[in-house]
Amino acid sequence: MSDSDKNQLREQASSSEERKRKKRAPPGEFDRQxxxxxxxxxxxxxxxxxxxxxxxxxxxxxxQIYGTQSKQNEDLDDSASPTQNLSQQRDTGE
Known part of the structure; x- marks a missing residue:
């Protein structure tokens, strides 16, 4: 390997190290992120x-709303007229 090849490799290595150094975040930046x-x-x-x-x-x-409303509907069903109760029983097979 010639001296010029060695020098070229050294320059590449140092420029590579310099690029890495530039890419590094300043101290404490990682902690901030x-x-x-x-x-x-x-x-x-x-x-x-x-x-x-x-x-x-x-x-x-x-x-609370629909639970109360459901309870009211059950009360209404219980108080329905006898003919409605009969038709409901017939419809449901009771």
Whole structure:
């Protein structure tokens, strides 16, 4: 290997090291990025928890509304006229 070949290899190696050094983040940058991602994940988690809480509240509210309405419908069925009761029994086979 000639001296010029050796010099060329050294230059390539040093320029490669320099490119790697330039690509490296400044000290502490990785930690800042990790903390930013951690905060973003926490915000998403809180948002999901809030959405879940709202869904549960809405489901409970609907249960109360339709549960009450269902009970009222049963009461109405019980108080229906005798001919309606007979036709319902005939329709259901009772």
């Amino acid at each position: 990790v903390e930013a991602v951690r905060k973003e994940m926490q915000a998403i988690k809180e948002s999901l928890e809030e959405t879940e809480r709202r869904k549960l509240e809405e489901a409970e509210r609907l249960r």
